[in-house]
Each structure stands twice: as structure tokens, then as C-alpha cells.
Amino acid sequence: MLSSGGRGRLARRDFLGGLTLGAGGLVAQAAEPLAARMPDSMRTLGGADLPYGQPSPHEQSVQRIASNVSGFAAWRTPLQEQRGIITPSGLHFAVHHNGLPDIAPRQHELMVHGMVRKPLRFDLERLLRYPMVSRIHFLECAGNSAANALSPTALDQTLGEIAGEVSCSEWTGVPLSYLLHEAGLKEGAQWVVAEGADGGSHSRSLPLTPLLRDAMVALYQNGERLRPSQGYPMRLFMPGWEGNTQVKWLHRLEVTDAPAHTKDESGLYTQVLADGRIERFALHMDVKSVITHPSGQQTLPQPQGFFEIGGLAWSGHGRIARVDVSVDGGQHWAPAQLQGPVHDRAFTRFTLPWRWNGRKAVLMSRATDEQGRVQPTRSEWKRRYALHSFNHYNAIQAWRVGSDGVVENVYA
Ligand SMILES: Nc1nc2c(c(=O)[nH]1)N[C@H]1C(S)=C(S)[C@@H](COP(=O)(O)O)O[C@H]1N2
Ligand SMILES: [Mo]
Numbered sequence: 001m002l003s004s005g006g007r008g009r010l011a012r013r014d015f016l017g018g019l020t021l022g023a024g025g026l027v028a029q030a031a032e033p034l035a036a037r038m039p040d041s042m043r044t045l046g047g048a049d050l051p052y053g054q055p056s057p058h059e060q061s062v063q064r065i066a067s068n069v070s071g072f073a074a075w076r077t078p079l080q081e082q083r084g085i086i087t088p089s090g091l092h093f094a095v096h097h098n099g100l101p102d103i104a105p106r107q108h109e110l111m112v113h114g115m116v117r118k119p120l121r122f123d124l125e126r127l128l129r130y131p132m133v134s135r136i137h138f139l140e141c142a143g144n145s146a147a148n149a150l151s152p153t154a155l156d157q158t159l160g161e162i163a164g165e166v167s168c169s170e171w172t173g174v175p176l177s178y179l180l181h182e183a184g185l186k187e188g189a190q191w192v193v194a195e196g197a198d199g200g201s202h203s204r205s206l207p208l209t210p211l212l213r214d215a216m217v218a219l220y221q222n223g224e225r226l227r228p229s230q231g232y233p234m235r236l237f238m239p240g241w242e243g244n245t246q247v248k249w250l251h252r253l254e255v256t257d258a259p260a261h262t263k264d265e266s267g268l269y270t271q272v273l274a275d276g277r278i279e280r281f282a283l284h285m286d287v288k289s290v291i292t293h294p295s296g297q298q299t300l301p302q303p304q305g306f307f308e309i310g311g312l313a314w315s316g317h318g319r320i321a322r323v324d325v326s327v328d329g330g331q332h333w334a335p336a337q338l339q340g341p342v343h344d345r346a347f348t349r350f351t352l353p354w355r356w357n358g359r360k361a362v363l364m365s366r367a368t369d370e371q372g373r374v375q376p377t378r379s380e381w382k383r384r385y386a387l388h389s390f391n392h393y394n395a396i397q398a399w400r401v402g403s404d405g406v407v408e409n410v411y412a
Contacts, residue, residue: 055090064091065160072097074141075229076164079312080295085136085339085347087167089222094229095141095165097264098200101249105233108197110179110217114255117184124219124233127174133216134172135239136346138314140285141165142242142269146390148397149381154409159295162409163397166314168347171237172220177212180255188257194236197251204245205259206238206283214239217250240316240345241283242392244269272386285316287375288394289323289350289367300405304358309336310351315369319343322368323350329362329398329412330377336365361401362412378411 055062064075075094077087087093105124113119144165147155155162180192185208192211195203206215218237219226226232231248238245244264259265259281271279291311294300300307309327313320319342324333339349350365368374376384381395398412 055088062091064093065158065164073099074165076160077167078158078160079164079166079290080159080292080298082292083310083349085168085312085343085349086222087169089169089224089227089230092139092167092169092221092227092230093141093165095143095243096198096229097202098198100228101198102228103197103233103249108233108249108251110234110250111252112179112183112255113252114193115186115189115257116180116255117186118182120179120183122179127217127219127234130174130178132172132174132219134170134220135216136168136170136343137237137239138166138168138285138345138347139237139243139246140288140314140316142244142285142391144243145393145395145397148378148395148409148411149385149390149393150388154411156297156408158297159290159292162296163290165243168312168314169221170223171216171218172223173216173218173234173237176215176217176236176253179217179253180208180212183255185255189255191256191259193252193254193256193260193262194245194247194250195252195254196231196247197249202247202264203260203262204247204265205256205262205281206241206245207281208255211238240285240318242269242285242316245283269391271391272389274384274386276386282392285314286392286394287313287315287317287320287367287369287373289313289320289365289375290397291325291363291365291399294363294401294407295399296407296409298407300356300401300407302405304356307354307356308351309354309363310349311336311365313338313348313350313365313367314346315367315371315373316345317373318345318370320348320350320367321370321372323348324366324368325350325352326364326366327354327361330364330396333366356401358403360403362410363399363401364396364412366396 062081067074073096077093110122145163191205193205215238235248271282313323323336325336326333336350336352342348366375378395398410400408400410
């Protein structure tokens, strides 16, 4: 796992060769009879189950984190509570600019019109007859990690509070190309304006060519129909693009020759660069990673010794190629192991065994995607954007581990 030589490598003593963990409890040697150790659950019959399964009542504390930012609701995923790459549907983050509409599927229609030869209307029943594709992809709000971008001092928060506006699901739906080709694109068609059926008529203009290649009208999420939070009964899904373009409760697709410059794309979701220029239609989410364990507000159990550092990496431009981890604030780096299969534009797990020596440490992860894009440091990111910019923040996240084992968000 550790490459030898080269500058900036982690010292070998920080890591473990063989995994002799010694973390389990010893089996009691006492002469106690085995029957005395039989748990109560083995002595009676169990209770009834539920028609729709729920998490264990002992996991009640694992909840989405609610906040209300400038009038709209955001629900963040507690990323530090999960393993694997799929976000449980009930914990998928959500951003509702106009509240959560209650849509009866029988009343809902999707309209395809504008620069097409044959305008079409689809009700749900008709859409469900089309062939579908299933793909595992992350979804991230452009404003994820905004506090780390804006706050002059690092806020002492959990990972979910800091960066929980990202989740990863298996999405199933009808490729958008099927519907657009059936409608028949007219010459000069270059954009699609997608509109949702919520109160503020959320809408975004999106370039046609990439949509034809990759977008779907998503109907299922992790095998079941979309949750209301995610746009039931249907949403636009385009892998790798900022969350705001994934129009929920989708009811209208208008094919045009130019972008509409809707309020949603000219207002909140534009980028102001350091020199004052505006970056329009910055659609892709960039390469990013976070260490999920250990992470903010957790405490490493004593004694010092073996721990697994683990986290999530993703990129809107393709697959994750590598993740490097530092335990000394970025002076030395070691390559982490990627857990396969590594999907395109999806969460990828990385892990690295670590021997904590009980002293202060600063943990960081730095992801690189298959196009060679690398996560910037916080100061590199800040130099690129205007002082008040906060969208598309993908800088390296740092966690300080104190000698007491307490983990805290820091800028490094
Ligand atoms: N119709 C509609 N679509 C919407 C929104 C909205 O408020 N209304 N919010 C957008 C934003 S800002 C984000 S980040 C994503 C979030 O998707 P999710 O709630 O399924 O996680 O949905 C986008 N699609
Ligand atoms: Mo968003």
C-alpha cells in the first residue's frame, strides 16, 4: 500500500503492515456455565414485523439534519453514520426552494414541447411502459459545504452538517433521448428548459447534447418509486451536474435554441470569480472527498492504536482514480485503497489503516478523478472565487484529532 521513495510519503510507522487489530473483547475464561450467557431474546419468541421495514428503534438518532437557509428548506445526509456507497432513501439529502408539493400521480403529466415536430404529453402510466436504465450516481447541491467556503473560522460541526448536501443512489428511469427523439427535434434545437410542478416553478436551461447522452426521467430510487423529497412521481436526473439542475416533480421540458436565463440559473446558482467575472452554467460538480470516520465531533476511543480512516470520494467528471490521505496536515500523503467497483460519477469508498500514536493529528483526503482533476486546498479555492462565492466548494476537508481523541473541523 505504501510506495517507497519519493517526497511527501507518509512515514511507514504511521501505518500497519499486517492487520493484527486486537480490538475485540476477550472471550471470558471463567468457568461460568454457557447457559448463563444466553441472551433473553433466545428464551422467548420474537414480536411481529412491519409491512414496510423501518430502521432499528436503537438507530433513532440517525436522522437527516434540518435547516432553513434564506427561506428554503435543506435536509442534510448524516454521511458519518453510513458505510458503503448507497444512501438509504429516507436519509437522502433534500433541498426544497418552495416546500414539498403533494402530487397525486394520476394528476401528474410531463409535457415535451417547443422546437419539436410533435409535442407530447406523458402520464405516469405511459412513461412506465418505456424501457428503463438503472445507474448508480451521486447527487450534490452546488451549495454543499457553503459554510466552509464562507465562514472565516472553521465551524465545529459534524460532517453531515458541514457537507451533507450530497447522497448517492441507484436511479432508474427512462432515458431522456427516447422521449426527445419520439417528439422529433427540430433543426437548431440546442437547449432544454426543464420546469418542476412546485409552487415557485423551479426551472433550469440545460444544453441538449449532454442530456441526450446521459439524462433520464427518473422514476425509481434504490429500487422503489421516488420519495416525495426526491421529486415523486418523476424528476430529471443528469449525472454529475449540480443538484439544482435535477428538476424534481418534473412536468415540462421545452426545447429551445437558447437558454431562458431563469431566476434559478441567473440568481443563486451562478458563480462569481475573484476578478468579478461571472461563470455561467457551471454545471459539473468537481472532484471532492471527505473522511467520514473519524470526522467532526466524533471521539476516538482510547487507547491509541489501530484505527481505520475511511471516507467517500466523487467527481462529476467521471470515475475516481485515486485518493491520498494525510495524517499530518498535508505534509505527507499516502495512497488510500479504493473499494470497488468504482462507478462513473458515483460515491467511491476509500480506506487506509492508521496507527494513532495518541498525539495531535490533522487528517485530510485529496481525491483525483480519471481526468486528472485534483481537489484544491482551501486557500487555492478561495483565490479562484470572489469573497462571497460559496457554490461548488470542493476544497480538501481537514479534521484535527486532539490528544484527547476529539475530532474537530479545521482549515489547513
Ligand atoms: N422542482 C424543484 N426541483 C428541484 C429543487 C426545487 O426546489 N424544486 N431543488 C433543487 C436543488 S437546489 C437541489 S440541490 C436538488 C436536490 O435534490 P434532492 O432534494 O432530491 O436531494 O433538487 C433540485 N431540484
Ligand atoms: Mo441545490
